[in-house]
Amino acid sequence: MAEIKYDIIEKIGILSESNKGWFKELNLISWNNREAKYDLRDWAPENEKMGKGITLTKDELRQLRDLLNNMDL
Amino acid sequence: MAEIKYDIIEKIGILSESNKGWFKELNLISWNNREAKYDLRDWAPENEKMGKGITLTKDELRQLRDLLNNMDL
Known part of the structure; x- marks a missing residue:
């Protein structure tokens, strides 16, 4: 298993x-020693197990921020 | 196959x-006719195929917005 x-x-x-x-968290994570990416993901307590999630670049976070600021939340 | x-x-x-x-999109999606949830996901053009993604509640989007507004992006 990989x-x-x-x-x-x-x-x-x-x-x-x-x-x-479980927590839904925004973190900055380096995968396989590569350059760190922003990561939105479910985690068990103490980050012991990870659930599904997505990685995001800084540009994507910026776009997301602007979208969210234009929504009626 | 389900x-x-x-x-x-x-x-x-x-x-x-x-x-x-492929596009990374924020949409409001109803899955299996249930109440719609916010959804952050990769999509092929015209939403023909979906990639991995996560669903978010309105509360989670609000928290995310506040986190992003406090970051130096």
């Missing part, structure tokens, strides 16, 4: 906690 | 376009 190495460079913040105790 | 039904209720915006022509 192995994924990752290193959480910066924990930026938590969006929510599920009733199973 | 089938997933989805209905794109609102196309909110595009974060980026990959060099393969």
